[in-house]
Amino acid sequence: MPTVSIWFIRAALAYLLAGFSLGALLLAGKGIALPAGLWRWLPVHFELLLVGWLVQLVMGVAYWIFPRFGLTPAARGREGLAWLAFALLNGGVCLASVGVLGNQPVFAVVGRSAEVLAAATMALNVWARTRASGISPM
Amino acid sequence: MPPLTRWFVKLSLVYFVAALAGGVWQAAGGPLWLTPITIHLLVVGWVTGMIFGVAYWMFPKFSSEQPRGASGLAVASFVLLNLGLLLRVAAEPLAVGWLLVTSAVLQWLGAVAFVVNTWPRVKGR
Numbered sequence: 001m002p003t004v005s006i007w008f009i010r011a012a013l014a015y016l017l018a019g020f021s022l023g024a025l026l027l028a029g030k031g032i033a034l035p036a037g038l039w040r041w042l043p044v045h046f047e048l049l050l051v052g053w054l055v056q057l058v059m060g061v062a063y064w065i066f067p068r069f070g071l072t073p074a075a076r077g078r079e080g081l082a083w084l085a086f087a088l089l090n091g092g093v094c095l096a097s098v099g100v101l102g103n104q105p106v107f108a109v110v111g112r113s114a115e116v117l118a119a120a121t122m123a124l125n126v127w128a129r130t131r132a133s134g135i136s137p138m
Numbered sequence: 139m140p141p142l143t144r145w146f147v148k149l150s151l152v153y154f155v156a157a158l159a160g161g162v163w164q165a166a167g168g169p170l171w172l173t174p175i176t177i178h179l180l181v182v183g184w185v186t187g188m189i190f191g192v193a194y195w196m197f198p199k200f201s202s203e204q205p206r207g208a209s210g211l212a213v214a215s216f217v218l219l220n221l222g223l224l225l226r227v228a229a230e231p232l233a234v235g236w237l238l239v240t241s242a243v244l245q246w247l248g249a250v251a252f253v254v255n256t257w258p259r260v261k262g263r
Contacts, residue, residue: 001198001260001261001262002262003262006260006261006262009260010257010260013253013256013257013260016249016252016253017249017250017253020245020246020249020250021246023242023245023246024242024243024245024246025242027226027238027239027241027242027245028238028239028242028243030230030233030235030238031229031234031235031236031237031238031239031242032235032239049181050181054185054189057189
């Protein structure tokens with residue numbers, strides 16, 4: 001598994017824990033009295049689990065497992081692009097979460113835009129690797 | 139495919155069908171409590187269950203002695219996640235507070251068990 005995939009997947013696992021912790025609090029809040037302001041965190045729960053966990057996991061695994069271009073250092077495409085996608089996605093999740101939580105639409109728009117750029121960057125890298133044959137993942 | 143993965147995947151397929159059936163009921167004017175159940179059957183039961191099962195199977199080996207990590211933790215993640223989700227399905231329409239809290243704790247523990255077992259398997263080789 002390449003280093004950038006390790007970062008993607010470990011970050012995804014961290015978001016899984018954060019998102020499930022928040023979700024557990026929200027669900028428990030239906031059963032016992034918890035601060036009413038907790039429900040403001042619902043969009044953050046969505047953001048952490050849908051983008052931070054699921055999208056990020058898929059990106060990390062795709063970079064790892066898609067067909068490669070032989071055994072050269074550039075076998076998985078441009079690694080710099082994958083790191084850029086990682087930075088954009090994680091910066092985007094944090095900014096979008098702060099934006100929706102703090103009712104700061106500018107933060108939310110910038111964060112979501114960073115997520116779009118992360119998706120486009122990843123697509124650029126994976127597009128050429130979406131083909132019939134390749135070498136099995138390490 | 140290890141037996142635990144087969145359990146994860148088969149149960150996730152059942153949740154998949156149940157979640158979409160819940161969507162049909164919603165569209166036909168189902169009750170309000172159905173919405174969070176339908177969503178969580180899909181994203182926790184189907185998607186997360188499938189990921190947990192496939193990751194347990196496909197991720198790099200932990201060691202030659204324990205290729206998939208601690209099997210007890212993996213089984214715990216399966217039992218806790220699914221017990222918690224099923225409890226929520228039962229508790230949400232009844233609005234039984236302590237059952238919802240128990241469901242929240244069980245699902246959270248299931249995720250913790252999965253992360254603890256999977257983290258060291260996210261590595262180069």
